[in-house]
Amino acid sequence: xxxxxxxxxxxxxxxxxxxxxxxxxxxxxxxxxxxxxxxxxxxxxxxxxxxxxxxxxxxxxxxxxxxxxxxxxxxxxxxxxxxxxxxxxxxxxxxxxxxxxxxxxxxxxxxxxxxxxxxxxxxxxxxxxxxxxxxxxxxxxxxxxxxxxxxxxxxxxxxxxxxxxxxxxxxxxxxxxxxxxxxxxxxxxxxxxxxxxxxxxxxxxxxxxxxxxxxxxxxxxxxxxxxx
Numbered sequence: 001x002x003x004x005x006x007x008x009x010x011x012x013x014x015x016x017x018x019x020x021x022x023x024x025x026x027x028x029x030x031x032x033x034x035x036x037x038x039x040x041x042x043x044x045x046x047x048x049x050x051x052x053x054x055x056x057x058x059x060x061x062x063x064x065x066x067x068x069x070x071x072x073x074x075x076x077x078x079x080x081x082x083x084x085x086x087x088x089x090x091x092x093x094x095x096x097x098x099x100x101x102x103x104x105x106x107x108x109x110x111x112x113x114x115x116x117x118x119x120x121x122x123x124x125x126x127x128x129x130x131x132x133x134x135x136x137x138x139x140x141x142x143x144x145x146x147x148x149x150x151x152x153x154x155x156x157x158x159x160x161x162x163x164x165x166x167x168x169x170x171x172x173x174x175x176x177x178x179x180x181x182x183x184x185x186x187x188x189x190x191x192x193x194x195x196x197x198x199x200x201x202x203x204x205x206x207x208x209x210x211x212x213x214x215x216x217x218x219x220x221x222x223x224x225x226x227x228x
Contacts, residue, residue, distance in 0.1 A: 001043045001175060004064040006074035006129060007031040011054025016079030018146035019155070024052065026145070026154055027075040033164030041177040061132035071100070071175060072137035073167075074129050077154065078144045085112045086120035088139040090130035097136040098122075100174045104138055107170035111162060115153060117143065140167075192216070 007027035009015030015023025028049070035045045046067060048060040064072045078086070087105045089097050101122060109119050120141075130137045142163065143150035153159045171177065185204035192198045197219050198212075 001071075001177060002046065002067060002069045003038075003043055003171065003175070004046050004048060004067065004069040004072045005031045005034060006048040006060050006064075006072065008074055008076040010049045010052055013054060016077055016145040018079065018144075019148065019151040021145050021151055021154060023077045023079070023145055026077050026142075026160070028052070029160055030075055030142070030164050030167070033161055034168055037165050037168030038171065038177070040180055041172060042180055043171075043175075043177050057128040058132065061129050064137075065132075065134050069133075069135050071171075072129070072133045072135055073104075073171070074127075074137070074139040076139060076141050078141040079146045080144075081146070082120070082144050083147045083150050084118035084120045085109060085143060086123055086141045088123050088125045088127060088130065088141070090137065091124045091126050093124065093130070093136075097138070100136050101138045103174035104140070104167070104170045107173060108140070108142075108163075108166055111166035112143075115159075117150070 007024070007030070009024035009027065011024075013024065015027070017023065028051075031047055035047075038045055046063070046069070048063055049055045060074075061072075085108060087101055087108075089101045093101075105122050112119075125139075127139055130139055143154055145151055145154060189198070189202050189204060193200075197216050
């Protein structure tokens with residue numbers, strides 16, 4: 001599973017501004033927090049920009065297309081009057097994309113609702129990053145940077161961390177992401193003992209000699225030949 005996260009704006013384009021905040025900084029902060037939240041899952045996360053870089057809309061969609069991404073999520077902060085959260089898919093988005101957006105929207109509103117922010121609705125638009133991407137794509141408008149109450153929350157690191165956590169769980173739920181299987185060396189040794197491929201107890205951190213390695217391989221081959 002490959003997800004492309006698109007921190008909106010960047011470089012020469014600050015996006016919306018208000019109360020000392022810049023949209024380009026907020027979207028990148030949330031993206032960086034998000035990748036940490038998803039680190040325990042079987043998913044690869046790629047950013048359209050990793051720093052304060054100027055990246056065209058076409059390049060953002062092009063990156064997702066060239067990498068064969070499974071999902072594209074563009075992060076933004078609203079401006080121009082208003083308060084609350086809204087989400088977008090393309091005007092011609094298929095039912096599958098709408099279904100994924102619905103999960104993200106509902107999970108994020110569960111978080112925003114705790115702070116009394118209104119739901120501005122699930123919307124459709126002909127935004128370039130939604131139009132030009134070939135995979136399901138969603139654009140999220142997270143509060144209003146020029147509204148005093150919204151901006152106060154956006155300036156709060158703990159609020160942004162909570163937002164990233166809510167988005168991570170929304171992606172896990174929508175895309176059915178599975179936890180990574182952690183390597184358990186002692187457990188692997190126990191399984192070999194149960195299968196009769198090794199005997200006795202072994203330190204997971206001790207080196208293996210070629211003789212021991214050959215013994216295990218020969219036992220595997222003997223079992224395979226006896227099963228034929």
